[in-house]
Every structure is written in C-alpha cells, then in structure tokens.
Amino acid sequence: MMPTLLRGRERVGPTAQITVNGAPGAVVAYPLSNWASGIGTKSFILRRVHIQNIAGGAGWFNIGTGVGAGIAVHTPLYILNNIDNYFDNNSGLAPIEFWEDAVVWVAVLVAAGVLNVRMTVEERG
Amino acid sequence: MDQGTALPTFPPDALYGQNVAIHFLRKILYRKVTGWEYIPWFQCLNLGPIPLQAQSNRIAAPLLALVDEEWSQLRWFPMDYSQVRIYLPQSQGKHILLNIQVPVDDQILLRNPDLSMTEIHVWENNVPWFEAMNISDQAMLGCRLMAGGYRFAGDDIEKLPGGQKLITEIIAGTVACKHVWASGVSAAK
Numbered sequence: 584m585m586p587t588l589l590r591g592r593e594r595v596g597p598t599a600q601i602t603v604n605g606a607p608g609a610v611v612a613y614p615l616s617n618w619a620s621g622i623g624t625k626s627f628i629l630r631r632v633h634i635q636n637i638a639g640g641a642g643w644f645n646i647g648t649g650v651g652a653g654i655a656v657h658t659p660l661y662i663l664n665n666i667d668n669y670f671d672n673n674s675g676l677a678p679i680e681f682w683e684d685a686v687v688w689v690a691v692l693v694a695a696g697v698l699n700v701r702m703t704v705e706e707r708g
Numbered sequence: 709m710d711q712g713t714a715l716p717t718f719p720p721d722a723l724y725g726q727n728v729a730i731h732f733l734r735k736i737l738y739r740k741v742t743g744w745e746y747i748p749w750f751q752c753l754n755l756g757p758i759p760l761q762a763q764s765n766r767i768a769a770p771l772l773a774l775v776d777e778e779w780s781q782l783r784w785f786p787m788d789y790s791q792v793r794i795y796l797p798q799s800q801g802k803h804i805l806l807n808i809q810v811p812v813d814d815q816i817l818l819r820n821p822d823l824s825m826t827e828i829h830v831w832e833n834n835v836p837w838f839e840a841m842n843i844s845d846q847a848m849l850g851c852r853l854m855a856g857g858y859r860f861a862g863d864d865i866e867k868l869p870g871g872q873k874l875i876t877e878i879i880a881g882t883v884a885c886k887h888v889w890a891s892g893v894s895a896a897k
Contacts, residue, residue: 589787589814622771623751624850682849707787708751708852 591707594627596685599700601639604692609653612646612687612702626682627704629657634668639696644668645688648681653688656681662689662698680707718822720744720858721781721829727878727885728862730779732831733800738875738885739779739862747780749856751787757849758790758842764851766795766839772855773833777864779890780830782857783823786814789844790851795837796828800892802836811841827857831890 596613612632616625634644643659660675662668670676687700722728722741730737753769774780786792791811794802803810812826820826828836840851865871865878877883 589817624754624852626850680849 591705594704594706596702601689601698606653606688607651609650609686609688611650611684612700613685613704615684623708625706625708626680627706628678628680629676630705631671631703632676633701634662635699636662636664637697639698640664640693643690647686648683650686653686721888722886729885729887730831730890732890738865740865741860741862743861744858747857747859749854751852752855753853755840755851758851760845760847762842764840766837768837769835772830772835776832778861780859782828782855783826784853784855785816787852787854789814790840790842792838792840796891797834798837802892829888829890
C-alpha cells in the first residue's frame, strides 16, 4: 500500500456524457491538472467511477486515453442497462495511475441511449 | 479517503546571528546568518519517463538554485517507485560506501519518517543532480522528487570586522559553529 505521506488529494471529475458508440465516442471523464504555470507534474489514480446508464444497453465500459479515439488502459467493465453502475478499488476498478486525461467510452451503445459518468480520483504531485 | 498526514518539519541548522561553516568541495565558507525562511515542500524535479529496468540520465534540479551568497538546508524524497541517486553537485556522489552509492527510494518515508537521512545543503546555484533507476518490470511515466526545508542568507565572516579572529576561534573550537556539507564528501580532500 502506498505510504500515507505519498498520497494525493481526492478530486471529482465533471459529469462526462457518452452519446456516441465505440472508441470514437470517448469523452474526458477526468481532466489532468496540467496548467503550465503550476509547479510540479501531476498524475492521478482511479478510485471510483459511477456510471448512470440511461437506456444505453448492457455492455462493456472502457477507461483509457485519447478523446474520440479511446485506447484502453483499464480492462473493460461490464455494465447493466437502466441502472447506476458503480465501481471502486474493492469492486473491479484497478488503482491505475494516469499521466494524461482519462477518457471513457462503451463498446456498444443503444441508439438514443446516454451514459453519464462521474469519476473520483486521487491526484498526486 | 485518507487525506494523509503532514510531512514532518525539522529545525533549521542555525538561527539569526549564529555561525555556519559551509563545506563546499575543497572550500570552507564561514557565514553569520542574517536571515532565514522556510521552503515549503514542493515538487523540485521530474526525471521524466523511464523504461522498465533502466536508468534515467543524470539531471540537474535547477528549481533548487539560490542567488549568490545564499544556501539551503533541504530534505527530499521520491514520489514514485524508484531508486534515486543524488550527486551534489554534478559529479560528487552522496551516500557513498566502498562498493555502492546508496540510493533513496519512496519507502524512505516509512523507514526514516523525518527524512533526516536525506538532508542536503545547497550552496548558491550548485544544485544537486539526480538519476533514478526504474527497477520494476513496468515503464514509469514520470519520476517526481519532492523537497523542502530552509533557505539562509548570511554575511561572509572573513569580511566582517574581527572576522579572521572569529574564524580562528571557530577552528580552535572556542566559538560555536554549525558545520554543513554542501557537496559530496571526498576522501581526497
């Protein structure tokens, strides 16, 4: 486990909305704090993700990098339709460290379906 | 989530008006402290991405530079999983044993929580250089170092009235003086 003194601060990303099917529909779920005038390089660790699935259909949910062209970093998570899907480090979400924006997308999205995603991370640095 | 505890603070080497002997390479610089302030913990260097089982270049930490006639007392630690060697300045390794140069890793926070074993002194802009080893089987996307401590300003005792006499007394041990090393310790001094 990470020594306490190495821990970062808890941060919550904006609500990301997935409306396009597949990797081209990848949207930013947590934007890395990387203002050039700030001192120090930041990174963040995935802690929790909440996915509100509104008629998007059951399927695989992906976390990775690259807006509009998602490249998976996390193994896919299976989500159910019309339900709050929730993952944390005790339930399938690995504490992967990101050094750039994290994006999310789904493998198959039912037409007219929407997914709202909220990510909580531990930002370090 | 546990937001963590504060990093430890530690006392400054010297307070206002006290004498300090800064050992830098083969010189000893005698100073009387005229001012000091904290340098809060900050990220002083990112050694950048390091491939798995590889070593970074030796990289200077320019953010630790000071103006002329100033020095600092700093403690430091790596934020990311790595073993880091320090050189002060560029070619003077620190923590040297007969057979190895002992690296500092992120577990120093558990093994030496006040970080006293990492204490260094930087004279003017003669900053430390660092090189990190990624001993893991996964590439590192960054290797960040944190540092904090004190910055000091002082008068050159040699140039003060009665300064030569004071230095003689310091060397004789009749006047108190804090000796600090702002470079690697060389056996061939």
